[in-house]
Every structure is written in structure tokens, then in C-alpha cells.
Amino acid sequence: MNLGFIGLGMMGRAMARNLLKAGHRVTVYNRTRSRAEELQSRGVLIAETPAEAGQGEAVITCLADDTAVEAIVFGEDGLAGALAAGCIHISMSTLSLACVTRLVETHREAGQRFVAAPVFGRQTLRRRRDC
Numbered sequence: 465m466n467l468g469f470i471g472l473g474m475m476g477r478a479m480a481r482n483l484l485k486a487g488h489r490v491t492v493y494n495r496t497r498s499r500a501e502e503l504q505s506r507g508v509l510i511a512e513t514p515a516e517a518g519q520g521e522a523v524i525t526c527l528a529d530d531t532a533v534e535a536i537v538f539g540e541d542g543l544a545g546a547l548a549a550g551c552i553h554i555s556m557s558t559l560s561l562a563c564v565t566r567l568v569e570t571h572r573e574a575g576q577r578f579v580a581a582p583v584f585g586r587q588t589l590r591r592r593r594d595c
Contacts (some may be wrong), residue, residue: 466520467491468511470536470543472499475556475583476526481506493517514539515546522552526583530563537567549575558582 465488469480472494483490484507493511494500500510511517514536523543527533533555537543543553553571555564555578564580571578 465489465522468493468517468520468523469508469526470494470514470517470523471526471528471532471556472496472503473526473528477503479524479526479556480508484508489520491517491520513541514543515541518543518546518551518553519548520551522554523547524554524556526556529557530560533557533559533563533567537570544570544574547571547574547576550577552577552579554579554581556581556583558584 467483467488468491469476469483470493472480472492477499480490480492480503491509491511492500492503493514493516500508504510517523525533525536527536547553553576555567559580567578
């Protein structure tokens with residue numbers, strides 16, 4: 465599958481690596497380009513813009529909050545105008561109901577699909593044995 469991945473923090477980098485291991489073609493975008501370049505030797509393609517990362521069958525965003533997701537989706541060279549009809553935007557971010565509603569409506573109007581699949585992870589929680 466041809467996938468885009470946006471947001472290469474601690475969790476995002478690991479997810480992108482696992483998608484590569486599973487045999488997917490992965491195009492990544494990250495505001496800090498050096499994070500994307502760290503994965504280049506593993507086979508990722510690097511996008512110059514979020515829109516470029518959204519040229520596949522699905523794009524996954526793994527970003528910090530509403531503000532970050534809205535910038536990637538609705539900002540200049542954002543995903544909203546770039547995804548093809550039928551493309552799936554999978555958001556791994558924990559978002560407000562207002563943000564999710566806006567994303568659902570925007571993608572629906574463009575013939576795209578949206579899936580909210582938030583993940584939660586913090587370094588301090590992973591180290592604790594009693595969680």
C-alpha cells in the first residue's frame with residue numbers, strides 16, 4: 465500500500481518504521497526535516513509538504529494536538545485540498561470533538577474518509593510497571 469505519514473516524534477518514527485517493515489511504500493513529512501532524513505536509509509520517501517505526503521491511498525497523522533493537525537490539514541499545502549477522493553486520513557492524535565467534527569465534515573465534502581484512532585503514550589508511563 466502507498467501510505468503517507470506525518471509526524472515523526474517518538475511514536476511516529478516507530479510507526480513509520482513498522483509500516484516499512486510490513487512492506488508498505490511510505491512517504492513521510494515532518495516539520496523538522498532531519499527526523500525524516502533519519503528514516504531515509506530505511507527506505508522512506510521524504511515529502512516537501514503535507515500535500516505531497518498525502519498522495520497515496522491513505523495518510524496517517526501522528527501529531528501533538530488540534531493546532532498541529534489543523535495546520536497540517538488546513539494550512540498552506542495542507543492535506544484537505546490534496547487528498548484524492550476515497551483517500552483515508554487516519555489521525556492518531558488525541559483531538560477535541562470540535563476538531564474531529566471539522567475534519568469529518570471537510571473530508572466527507574471532498575469525498576475522502578477520516579478515521580480518528582488516537583493513541584496515548586508517554587515515556588514516564590512506559591517505565592512504570594504498575595500501569
